[in-house]
Amino acid sequence: MEDKAVLVIGGGVAGMQAAFDLAEAGIRVCLVERTLSVGGRMAQLDKTFPTNDCAICILAPKMMDCYRHENIEVLTLSEVTAIEGEIGSFKVKILRKSRFVDEDKCNGCGDCARVCPMGILNKFDMDLRVRSGAYIPFMQAVPLIYALDRDKCMRCGLCEVICGKDAIRYNQKPEIVERNVSAIIVAIGFDPLDPSGLTEYGYGKYDDVITALEFERLICAAGPTGGHVIRRDGKEVKRIAWIQCVGARDTRDNRPYCCSVCCMHATKEAILTKEHNPEAETFILYTDLRCFGKGFQEYVNRAEDDYGVKYIRGKPGEIKGKENKILEIFYSPSSDKVEKLEVDMVVLSTALIPSEGVEALAEILGTELDEYKFFKLKDPYNPTGTTRAGIFVAGYCQAPRDIPECIAHGSAAASRAMEVVLGGSYDRRA
Amino acid sequence: MKEEEVKIVGFLCNWCCYAGADLAGVSRFQYPPNMRIIRVMCSGRVDPVIILDTFLWGADGVFIGGCHPGDCHYLQGNYYAEKKIDMAKRLLKKAGVEPGRLRLEWVSASEGERFAGVMKEFTEEIKELGPIKFEKDEMEAACIAAADYSLRILATKEKELLEEGNKYGEVFTRHEMDRLLDDMVREEYEAKRILLKLKRPMSVKEIASELNLKPNVVFRHILDLKRYELIEAHEIRDNTPTYIAKVEEGVE
Amino acid sequence: MTEELRIGVFICHCGINIGGVVDVPAVVEYASTLENVVYAERNLYTCSSEGLEAIKSAIHEHELNRVVVASCTPRTHEPLFRATCKEAGLNPYLFEFVNIRDQCSWVHMHEPEFATEKAKDLVRMGVAKAARLEPLEELTSDVIPSAVVIGAGISGMTAALSIAKNGFYVHLIEKGSEMGGLLRRLYKLYPTEELAKEFLEQRIKAVEEHERVELHLSSSIKDVEGYVGKFKVILDENGVEKSIDVGDIIVATGAKELEPEGLYEYDGEKVITQLQLEEKLRREDLNRNGIENVVMIQCAGARGEVVKYCSKICCMNAIKNAKLIKEANPDINVFIAHNELQAYGEEYELYYRDAKKAGVRFLRFPLEKRPKVRKSDGKLVVDVFHERLLMDIPLEADLVVLSTPLVQNPDAEKLSKMLKVPLGQDRFFFEAHVKLRPVDFATDGIFLCGTAQGPKDIEESISQGYAAASRATIPLAKGYVSSEAIISSVDEAICVGCGICESVCPYGAVEVVETEEGRRAKVTGVKCKGCGTCGSSCIKRAIKMQHYTDDQLIAQERTAFVTEREVVS
Numbered sequence A: 001m002e003d004k005a006v007l008v009i010g011g012g013v014a015g016m017q018a019a020f021d022l023a024e025a026g027i028r029v030c031l032v033e034r035t036l037s038v039g040g041r042m043a044q045l046d047k048t049f050p051t052n053d054c055a056i057c058i059l060a061p062k063m064m065d066c067y068r069h070e071n072i073e074v075l076t077l078s079e080v081t082a083i084e085g086e087i088g089s090f091k092v093k094i095l096r097k098s099r100f101v102d103e104d105k106c107n108g109c110g111d112c113a114r115v116c117p118m119g120i121l122n123k124f125d126m127d128l129r130v131r132s133g134a135y136i137p138f139m140q141a142v143p144l145i146y147a148l149d150r151d152k153c154m155r156c157g158l159c160e161v162i163c164g165k166d167a168i169r170y171n172q173k174p175e176i177v178e179r180n181v182s183a184i185i186v187a188i189g190f191d192p193l194d195p196s197g198l199t200e201y202g203y204g205k206y207d208d209v210i211t212a213l214e215f216e217r218l219i220c221a222a223g224p225t226g227g228h229v230i231r232r233d234g235k236e237v238k239r240i241a242w243i244q245c246v247g248a249r250d251t252r253d254n255r256p257y258c259c260s261v262c263c264m265h266a267t268k269e270a271i272l273t274k275e276h277n278p279e280a281e282t283f284i285l286y287t288d289l290r291c292f293g294k295g296f297q298e299y300v301n302r303a304e305d306d307y308g309v310k311y312i313r314g315k316p317g318e319i320k321g322k323e324n325k326i327l328e329i330f331y332s333p334s335s336d337k338v339e340k341l342e343v344d345m346v347v348l349s350t351a352l353i354p355s356e357g358v359e360a361l362a363e364i365l366g367t368e369l370d371e372y373k374f375f376k377l378k379d380p381y382n383p384t385g386t387t388r389a390g391i392f393v394a395g396y397c398q399a400p401r402d403i404p405e406c407i408a409h410g411s412a413a414a415s416r417a418m419e420v421v422l423g424g425s426y427d428r429r430a
Numbered sequence B: 001m002k003e004e005e006v007k008i009v010g011f012l013c014n015w016c017c018y019a020g021a022d023l024a025g026v027s028r029f030q031y032p033p034n035m036r037i038i039r040v041m042c043s044g045r046v047d048p049v050i051i052l053d054t055f056l057w058g059a060d061g062v063f064i065g066g067c068h069p070g071d072c073h074y075l076q077g078n079y080y081a082e083k084k085i086d087m088a089k090r091l092l093k094k095a096g097v098e099p100g101r102l103r104l105e106w107v108s109a110s111e112g113e114r115f116a117g118v119m120k121e122f123t124e125e126i127k128e129l130g131p132i133k134f135e136k137d138e139m140e141a142a143c144i145a146a147a148d149y150s151l152r153i154l155a156t157k158e159k160e161l162l163e164e165g166n167k168y169g170e171v172f173t174r175h176e177m178d179r180l181l182d183d184m185v186r187e188e189y190e191a192k193r194i195l196l197k198l199k200r201p202m203s204v205k206e207i208a209s210e211l212n213l214k215p216n217v218v219f220r221h222i223l224d225l226k227r228y229e230l231i232e233a234h235e236i237r238d239n240t241p242t243y244i245a246k247v248e249e250g251v252e
Numbered sequence C: 001m002t003e004e005l006r007i008g009v010f011i012c013h014c015g016i017n018i019g020g021v022v023d024v025p026a027v028v029e030y031a032s033t034l035e036n037v038v039y040a041e042r043n044l045y046t047c048s049s050e051g052l053e054a055i056k057s058a059i060h061e062h063e064l065n066r067v068v069v070a071s072c073t074p075r076t077h078e079p080l081f082r083a084t085c086k087e088a089g090l091n092p093y094l095f096e097f098v099n100i101r102d103q104c105s106w107v108h109m110h111e112p113e114f115a116t117e118k119a120k121d122l123v124r125m126g127v128a129k130a131a132r133l134e135p136l137e138e139l140t141s142d143v144i145p146s147a148v149v150i151g152a153g154i155s156g157m158t159a160a161l162s163i164a165k166n167g168f169y170v171h172l173i174e175k176g177s178e179m180g181g182l183l184r185r186l187y188k189l190y191p192t193e194e195l196a197k198e199f200l201e202q203r204i205k206a207v208e209e210h211e212r213v214e215l216h217l218s219s220s221i222k223d224v225e226g227y228v229g230k231f232k233v234i235l236d237e238n239g240v241e242k243s244i245d246v247g248d249i250i251v252a253t254g255a256k257e258l259e260p261e262g263l264y265e266y267d268g269e270k271v272i273t274q275l276q277l278e279e280k281l282r283r284e285d286l287n288r289n290g291i292e293n294v295v296m297i298q299c300a301g302a303r304g305e306v307v308k309y310c311s312k313i314c315c316m317n318a319i320k321n322a323k324l325i326k327e328a329n330p331d332i333n334v335f336i337a338h339n340e341l342q343a344y345g346e347e348y349e350l351y352y353r354d355a356k357k358a359g360v361r362f363l364r365f366p367l368e369k370r371p372k373v374r375k376s377d378g379k380l381v382v383d384v385f386h387e388r389l390l391m392d393i394p395l396e397a398d399l400v401v402l403s404t405p406l407v408q409n410p411d412a413e414k415l416s417k418m419l420k421v422p423l424g425q426d427r428f429f430f431e432a433h434v435k436l437r438p439v440d441f442a443t444d445g446i447f448l449c450g451t452a453q454g455p456k457d458i459e460e461s462i463s464q465g466y467a468a469a470s471r472a473t474i475p476l477a478k479g480y481v482s483s484e485a486i487i488s489s490v491d492e493a494i495c496v497g498c499g500i501c502e503s504v505c506p507y508g509a510v511e512v513v514e515t516e517e518g519r520r521a522k523v524t525g526v527k528c529k530g531c532g533t534c535g536s537s538c539i540k541r542a543i544k545m546q547h548y549t550d551d552q553l554i555a556q557e558r559t560a561f562v563t564e565r566e567v568v569s
């Protein structure tokens, strides 16, 4: 039975879709997620282009379906540490780190979080909000099981006292579990580039230069400001600009590729800003507008015509802070001109890069990466096949793609894994 | 519950508004305790008859919460909800009740704070309006009218009529649609008022004076009701015929 | 039906989460006074193993036939309590959930008295509903373990082959006389620049050779009946009518290039489309014609000219063909007049850079001022408005190539009606959910992939082909489909067959059919998702939405502020 299982690494939309399809087809799946909750990057978004669907609203039921599925074993806070064998019979070692909470007992009431005296920046909220030492990354987290932050916890013992379910385990040890699987799907997604190194944008220097993912948290009703687009000093934002291709399509750090989603997420974020505050002025500074997907051009038209979002072609050379927290963006609309735009918030559409740890994982899996550390395809027209038989890839970690493409890609990888698991075992003619 | 506390019933869809209310809870956003929540799978499930019945049974306000347009878990359910609630509001008005006592809101699963805000606002609005007052007869008539097929067809077909036109390809403007809705609601409501009156035998003139309607209007309704075999002639009294309802048509 | 109602109520303290605000013992005491309630208790955590055991033993001990739990939210805990009821031998749908934490104790923390009152009211409403609950069963129905794929372009071929490899029989239906679709007319493919012909040859062979793929060439669909698991597809194959029974269906009918009639002096000779250029390149007759200047015009007919959308592939395709021309003969000048350039992702951005290096010249025009084609002294001239110089640049051309968008096939409309699946505003097939269900239709058992869903390149068409295969394999591998237990049902004695319900159901789950009594609505259980919209729309109120029946909702609403006894009297 066990050798008919599939391992999925990464619980973002792509990984969850792959796991769900396989499980529905009756195949056992082990889903390994590095963080406390499945959901991936999409869980961090406010709305999604081009429909402005609320991201977590449509994602949460999917996360639940995955977690509850009788054929899916979700291992959170876990990482793959070794594999042996080959297609049809891989043996996988998985490190399960400690939550310091008994998963079977905790019912997610959150009492521990409320008594915990520690205040720690929450990574899920892009460090814009403080959480306790006992925490879940976000309210809709799946599974809804709290964890103690080992590094920050000072073992005061308060949570142990308050927890009515006797679920706190200060001495929980990490463990290594083994699973036998026929095929493996990698879906570890992306990280946003930290733009501090690109000094011309002043990220880290000026309070109100933020990244797009930070902006997604900022404008989210369940986010740190309750959805209010405000500057660090608490003032409402009146003029706001997005700068595209920050660190992307840029040969300086060998990142010449286009991230495929930023033109549209900037468009979305500008629309949402206008919906929150129709008085706000929104500018998008871009080089080429990538509006190729289904409904994208229509979305851009709406942003321009109905919401008054202004698109400006021109790549900024520099951002400078003035008095009163005003930011000046210098950009050149043509080769011989430099213009200036004054705003009070700048959002950087930073490059999206392969997830931290991708090289180590590729090493463990014995698969090749391409020049930019995305998983390499054996055949460019076989979009889920890595360089190793029986190991497939899905989602952003293979190449830039948006949510629906990641989902299709996740299903596609599932079908390849089904070919391995089911193939030959059925031959039922109609 | 104290005397001055107003009573509200809320119908929330499982996927968005109910989840938003949960999030308000998880985040501890406080709001007034006046509303009693009923979970439905989709706001499209909420029948105008049930809404009006809720008022009939003493609610001072009724709240319907669904997904934002385009977010409906069942694609279009919330769109139909909007039309049905519009119909219920028109009937409320007929029964002499402020339509503001009925409120439809789109609240997403991530809008916990907004849910709390909407609750505060709506409770305030209902407090402002005070306890509900209506004539039982009138609210009952509104209820039965909402159960009647003609208004139900109209509520469902509104979108089609506005966008694709009727069987003759005539597309309705918003203004024409409003007029049509008003006319139909008035007609149905009057007819149902008359039907309820006829639990005991009455003549056209008696009905006209009790309901404050023109006798020719009452007569037209009487003919219709007779045609649909909902009432029958009872006896001739002083040369004027009286009528009576055939079967006891109660609410529900 | 006349069985005596025996309701058990379990109120949870949730540690201090409920108990710290709501007076739980008072609620328990109140619950035990309610009509039909024979047992009430409180638990520190009803969801703990002790709590669940308590429910089970109470079901046995007190012969409970309805269970109400008042605790947190059904959105996380309902499955758990339902399962507990089931373990104790009670139908899981005879369970009712009351939320007194998320929507009571947590949001009225500073008004404990009101919170307690509200909790009592909510419990009363829950008990009133519980009294009217009915046992429900999930329906299942068998699945014929084979599939139909309509369209044998690259996406359909991929889907068919993958389903076959997954172990199931596939019918691949193609209206043309050969497989390959649009690719059959192409020269080389970006980004690999392999010959389309060679690319196709091996793939066609793999499909032909697979024992579980049955190919139906020169075939068209005449009719489709049935639902997921049991479709009947009627086919006209070379003039012979055939009937195929399958479990599910994939639509992979592709798209075609827009014919730019009346645009940019299009004549099919000197002003041609990219597809016509591909044919010229295939025949290698570009050099022979002594062509020196080629101008390509992007977005011809797209992005607001004829269609509103961007066609995703024409930028890359123009770059490919421009590069190929340039590399074959560096003396030919090739200009691409464009507005944006969709060189997205990893490879395409690099490919675009290569084309620049190869000497292809790029000129950007604003969308409001698209290029114009005119004849001057028998020569073609393309005026391109220069965005920065703010003036027209006249470009002489021996050949003008229009990059026109992909558009839906004209016969797609017919297919969409037969399958009862929608087309979008852009006329492409419209998937179930733009974000989450890219290759599903809202109707269960029908899927889509490739350019039938919208313009896309080969790689993405293949990705979708595999994705559709995965989705379609699920019911085949399972062998059955199960419906929700919570579905609607029609009372035929009341229904008049007006069809309103059919018009509002997004899943085609309720349809008006001829019966002996005349036209009546009928619900196909496995299709219904249980939204209840048909019920609230039915003009005769003939539809019952299980588990959320009028009766149950009215009981809840009426007992919100008064007791059941007052309602009944």
Ligand SMILES: Cc1cc2nc3c(=O)[nH]c(=O)nc-3n(C[C@H](O)[C@H](O)[C@H](O)COP(=O)(O)OP(=O)(O)OC[C@H]3O[C@@H](n4cnc5c(N)ncnc54)[C@H](O)[C@@H]3O)c2cc1C
Pocket: A009, A010, A011, A012, A013, A014, A015, A032, A033, A034, A035, A037, A038, A039, A040, A041, A042, A045, A047, A048, A049, A050, A078, A079, A080, A187, A188, A189, A190, A191, A192, A212, A213, A216, A261, A265, A268, A352, A355, A356, A357, A361, A394, A395, A396, A397, A401, A402, A403, A404, A406
């Ligand atoms: C600011 C912003 C806005 C966006 N807006 C939109 C939008 O509106 N619409 C849209 O379609 N797209 C949008 N996108 C793109 C979208 O977020 C991605 O397409 C999508 O989330 C990618 O999904 P994924 O599953 O491939 O990866 P991810 O969502 O990144 O998921 C990967 C998962 O793998 C886990 N993981 C990573 N490494 C390991 C490991 N070694 N072991 C185990 N697990 C691991 C991660 O923790 C994560 O849970 C946006 C992106 C950004 C940055």
Ligand SMILES: Cc1cc2nc3c(=O)[nH]c(=O)nc-3n(C[C@H](O)[C@H](O)[C@H](O)COP(=O)(O)OP(=O)(O)OC[C@H]3O[C@@H](n4cnc5c(N)ncnc54)[C@H](O)[C@@H]3O)c2cc1C
Pocket: C150, C151, C152, C153, C154, C155, C156, C173, C174, C175, C176, C179, C180, C181, C182, C183, C186, C188, C189, C190, C191, C219, C220, C221, C252, C253, C254, C255, C256, C257, C274, C275, C278, C313, C317, C320, C406, C409, C411, C415, C449, C450, C451, C452, C456, C457, C458, C459, C461
């Ligand atoms: C000029 C041009 C050049 C291109 N170059 C490239 C390139 O270099 N690289 C790249 O990646 N992409 C390229 N593309 C895009 C590529 O052609 C598509 O991605 C691909 O063809 C999509 O495949 P498909 O199977 O979805 O559709 P199609 O190839 O259109 O195949 C659909 C099939 O379905 C059949 N069909 C239609 N209706 C019915 C029906 N009712 N019943 C039965 N059968 C039916 C058709 O006959 C056809 O065989 C190019 C497109 C164009 C127009």
Ligand code: SF4
Pocket: A101, A105, A106, A107, A108, A109, A110, A111, A112, A113, A134, A146, A162, A163, A164, A165, A166, A167, A168
């Ligand atoms: S660990 Fe205990 S206190 Fe913390 S959430 Fe879980 S049950 Fe509640």
Ligand code: SF4
Pocket: A292, C298, C299, C300, C302, C303, C309, C310, C311, C312, C313, C314, C315, C316, C340, C341, C342, C403, C405
């Ligand atoms: S892909 Fe390029 S040419 Fe085609 S419509 Fe889009 S922008 Fe225009």
Ligand code: SF4
Pocket: C490, C494, C495, C496, C497, C498, C499, C500, C501, C502, C512, C520, C521, C537, C538, C539, C540, C541, C542, C543
């Ligand atoms: S709406 Fe009601 S009456 Fe009309 S067909 Fe449907 S079930 Fe029958």
Ligand code: SF4
Pocket: C487, C488, C504, C505, C506, C507, C508, C509, C510, C523, C527, C528, C529, C530, C531, C532, C533, C534, C535, C545
């Ligand atoms: S309940 Fe919803 S899904 Fe089911 S038949 Fe009615 S409208 Fe269709």
